[in-house]
Amino acid sequence: MAEVAEKVRMVDIYIMGKRYQVPEGLTIMTALEYCGYNFIRGCGCREGFCGACATIYNFINDPTIRYGLACQTVVEQNMVITQIPFFPAAEALYDVEDLEPEEGENKLAELYPDILTCFGCNNCTKTCPQDLEVMEFVSDAIRGDYEKVYEKSFDCLLCGLCAARCPQGLQPYNIALAARRLRGAHLAPKSQHNLDRIEEIEGGKFNAELDKLKRMAKDELRELYAKREIEPAL
Amino acid sequence: MPYPACMEESKRKVEETRPKRLEKGPVDRMPAEERDALVPKFHPDFIKDQFRELRIGLNKGGSAPLEIADLLEGNSRIDPDRIDLDEIDHDVDVLVIGCGGAGGAASLLAEENGASVLISSKLRLGDANTIGAQAGTQACDRPNDSPAIHYLDIMGGGHYVNVPELAEALAKDSPDVIKWLEKLGVNWDKEPDNSYHELSGGGASRRRMHSCRDYTGLEEMRVIRDEIKQRNWHKRNIDWLEFEPAIELLMDDKGQVAGAILMNLETRQMSIVRAKAVVIATGGMGRTHIQGFPTTNHYGATADGLVLAYRVGCPLVHMDTMQYHPTGAAFPPQILGFLVTEKVRTLGAEVVNCDGEQFVHPLEARDTEASAEIRECKERGKGVTTPTGEEGLWLDSPMIDIKRGEGTILRELPAMVRQFSRFNIDIRKEPMLVYPTLHYQNGGIVIKVDASTPVPGLFAAGEVEGGVHGTNRLIGNSTLDLFVFGRRAGRAAAKWAKEVNLGKLTLDHVRKWQREINEAGLEEMPVSPMLLPNYARQERPVPGFQPLGQVSSYTPFGDRAVRWL
Numbered sequence: 001m002a003e004v005a006e007k008v009r010m011v012d013i014y015i016m017g018k019r020y021q022v023p024e025g026l027t028i029m030t031a032l033e034y035c036g037y038n039f040i041r042g043c044g045c046r047e048g049f050c051g052a053c054a055t056i057y058n059f060i061n062d063p064t065i066r067y068g069l070a071c072q073t074v075v076e077q078n079m080v081i082t083q084i085p086f087f088p089a090a091e092a093l094y095d096v097e098d099l100e101p102e103e104g105e106n107k108l109a110e111l112y113p114d115i116l117t118c119f120g121c122n123n124c125t126k127t128c129p130q131d132l133e134v135m136e137f138v139s140d141a142i143r144g145d146y147e148k149v150y151e152k153s154f155d156c157l158l159c160g161l162c163a164a165r166c167p168q169g170l171q172p173y174n175i176a177l178a179a180r181r182l183r184g185a186h187l188a189p190k191s192q193h194n195l196d197r198i199e200e201i202e203g204g205k206f207n208a209e210l211d212k213l214k215r216m217a218k219d220e221l222r223e224l225y226a227k228r229e230i231e232p233a234l
Numbered sequence: 235m236p237y238p239a240c241m242e243e244s245k246r247k248v249e250e251t252r253p254k255r256l257e258k259g260p261v262d263r264m265p266a267e268e269r270d271a272l273v274p275k276f277h278p279d280f281i282k283d284q285f286r287e288l289r290i291g292l293n294k295g296g297s298a299p300l301e302i303a304d305l306l307e308g309n310s311r312i313d314p315d316r317i318d319l320d321e322i323d324h325d326v327d328v329l330v331i332g333c334g335g336a337g338g339a340a341s342l343l344a345e346e347n348g349a350s351v352l353i354s355s356k357l358r359l360g361d362a363n364t365i366g367a368q369a370g371t372q373a374c375d376r377p378n379d380s381p382a383i384h385y386l387d388i389m390g391g392g393h394y395v396n397v398p399e400l401a402e403a404l405a406k407d408s409p410d411v412i413k414w415l416e417k418l419g420v421n422w423d424k425e426p427d428n429s430y431h432e433l434s435g436g437g438a439s440r441r442r443m444h445s446c447r448d449y450t451g452l453e454e455m456r457v458i459r460d461e462i463k464q465r466n467w468h469k470r471n472i473d474w475l476e477f478e479p480a481i482e483l484l485m486d487d488k489g490q491v492a493g494a495i496l497m498n499l500e501t502r503q504m505s506i507v508r509a510k511a512v513v514i515a516t517g518g519m520g521r522t523h524i525q526g527f528p529t530t531n532h533y534g535a536t537a538d539g540l541v542l543a544y545r546v547g548c549p550l551v552h553m554d555t556m557q558y559h560p561t562g563a564a565f566p567p568q569i570l571g572f573l574v575t576e577k578v579r580t581l582g583a584e585v586v587n588c589d590g591e592q593f594v595h596p597l598e599a600r601d602t603e604a605s606a607e608i609r610e611c612k613e614r615g616k617g618v619t620t621p622t623g624e625e626g627l628w629l630d631s632p633m634i635d636i637k638r639g640e641g642t643i644l645r646e647l648p649a650m651v652r653q654f655s656r657f658n659i660d661i662r663k664e665p666m667l668v669y670p671t672l673h674y675q676n677g678g679i680v681i682k683v684d685a686s687t688p689v690p691g692l693f694a695a696g697e698v699e700g701g702v703h704g705t706n707r708l709i710g711n712s713t714l715d716l717f718v719f720g721r722r723a724g725r726a727a728a729k730w731a732k733e734v735n736l737g738k739l740t741l742d743h744v745r746k747w748q749r750e751i752n753e754a755g756l757e758e759m760p761v762s763p764m765l766l767p768n769y770a771r772q773e774r775p776v777p778g779f780q781p782l783g784q785v786s787s788y789t790p791f792g793d794r795a796v797r798w799l
Contacts, residue, residue: 027568030769038770040477040499044361045532047572048653049452052361072656074568093467096419130652150421155449155648158456177460181419184457188421189428197375197409206406209382213389214398225390226266231378231441233434233580233597
């Protein structure tokens with residue numbers, strides 16, 4: 001055991017300023033657990049999809065602040081770490097049904113009038129653990145370009161770090177959320193084949209066939225399944 | 235050069251065989267007879283000594299994985315004699331326990347149908363497996379598809395033991411689920427002709443998987459969560475409690491479920507909720523690490539809902555079948571067991587062995603695909619061994635851009651590209667190493683088509699319920715299940731709440747449960763629900779000081795990589 005342990009290189013990390021030694025290669029999240037921390041907050045999907053584990057860090061000899069997800073960032077020697085499991089950011093009140101914009105109307109500037117105060121410091125972009133062009137989509141929001149906001153912000157996890165670092169107190173992630181909901185509900189083209197199918201189902205078109213399948217003996221169903229036509233994957 | 239030298243040679247073979255494989259296309263699908271022989275021989279559900287018989291409760295005599303059986307037979311976290319049920323903290327029509335896709339949908343529908351709703355969420359609102367669902371949501375809305383064709387896929391995938399009425403509901407509601415989510419503001423991928431962009435999937439005979447890049451569950455969840463919050467801020471009748479899970483259900487003296495006891499995880503204070511109806515939507519069990527498997531599941535997936543329901547006398551179905559996702563990451567160790575979406579195979583990537591040979595069609599149903607992989611490693615010795623001792627097979631992702639044009643991977647799989655690039659692997663140019671990982675609970679709480687359970691006043695939706703998918707769920711049918719049965723549960727719970735007359739609150743079911751435990755001599759079983767895993771390393775704990783969760787024997791640090799224990 002001791003022999004194997006010697007092979008593991010240990011690194012010094014500072015959890016909220018307190019020094020610990022952990023094996024090289026751990027993520028910040030697993031390093032905290034290695035040190036004996038049992039998460040309640042600051043831990044969610046553990047796979048980089050939920051934004052629960054937003055983390056700020058720098059190094060003992062390098063004061064530049066960096067940002068990451070604790071579950072996705074590997075510890076390094078002399079890292080100084082703190083998590084931001086929650087940040088108080090305001091959200092505009094709206095009803096998605098009422099968000100449909102008139103021609104040329106900027107709903108986002110109506111919901112979030114403060115976005116006009118953005119002076120382009122780009123702190124938000126620097127914080128984003130998903131490497132999104134946050135300041136760019138804030139600019140797109142100022143111009144009312146919903147499509148661009150949707151495209152550029154789509155991979156947003158709502159971790160809140162951009163809002164935490166905005167000197168103007170803006171909430172880029174909430175602005176983008178409103179833009180995407182607006183787009184999805186009102187601007188995305190409607191898919192007629194879906195509406196047609198719903199009508200057919202409601203009209204009972206498939207009921208007889210389904211009733212027959214539901215009553216079918218297992219062997220018969222199995223045969224039907226084996227023989228069914230499979231559409232090419234594309 | 236991110237892959238270590240010991241894996242490079244095998245990786246080169248994948249590259250060498252790629253042109254030929256591209257030319258030949260995938261191997262044939264497995265005949266039914268071969269599938270029937272393969273799965274029992276290699277699937278983890280068939281390793282007998284990893285299961286045991288339940289000794290108490292309605293499923294007594296039935297089988298469950300060891301880890302789940304321990305929780306189902308667990309001791310209550312409360313002493314009924316020390317709790318005063320006259321001090322009620324929240325009095326509502328519908329209590330929804332859990333807030334992923336199913337709980338969220340149930341809450342919205344219950345509120346729309348006139349009920350006052352309280353949500354109990356163990357972590358933040360919306361922290362659930364839903365958010366990590368990548369590939370998509372199935373819905374049979376293309377002209378060459380139908381609910382009947384979808385139904386047949388569901389039944390065949392589930393080995394024909396699904397409850398037919400539940401499978402029918404899943405297929406029939408599916409197009410409307412897509413429309414409903416779009417109305418709330420979900421951005422589905424679309425084709426240039428405005429139809430939905432729909433892909434195929436393992437076990438699906440039509441292209442019916444609707445996606446939002448490879449962040450489908452994230453998009454669904456952030457919209458639903460926002461809608462819940464917006465309704466609350468509009469002073470509508472919906473509210474939530476975060477970090478406050480249910481630790482026991484309440485009943486009344488007429489045998490109806492009538493609320494729950496919640497515990498604030500941070501302050502350890504309890505609150506008592508009286509509710510005319512309760513919806514359990516607590517999701518799955520991956521964090522119990524059945525058979526020591528790593529998992530794709532989120533931090534709170536600890537089977538709590540099964541425990542709560544079982545204790546009030548609700549039967550469970552198919553508890554002996556779990557889904558092992560065929561493509562969990564096997565390298566690097568930091569992301570061991572993480573989900574590599576099936577969409578990678580849907581888009582055209584093949585799974586190949588250490589010699590770059592295909593051994594299974596990439597779009598078999600999940601139990602078949604996973605079993606074939608295990609056979610390839612364990613029986614045929616054709617796996618690739620990582621420096622930390624894990625075995626895996628190659629998922630040849632670069633095929634996608636070759637088949638579908640450069641840029642496809644980045645456009646369709648941004649989350650996967652990001653995930654691996656964080657560890658210096660470019661999946662556009664290099665294959666990924668994968669192995670089955672614990673993913674989904676196929677069975678669960680017995681429900682009817684309106685998501686009601688056999689216990690009056692209790693409803694269940696999403697992964698926690700069973701019967702919909704038989705013993706094997708197909709890709710894209712899980713996020714569908716959330717919204718089909720979440721919405722049904724919300725409607726039915728609101729209706730029930732209007733009609734029911736609650737009697738006097740009681741915890742007699744807990745007393746009765748503890749008596750059964752004593753009679754069966756099971757006092758030594760752990761307390762449950764588990765609430766959270768405890769991965770904290772216990773190097774030198776203060777003697778006698780009780781940690782919150784059960785200390786996990788599983789270490790999520792790649793324990794073979796870092797042998798400090």
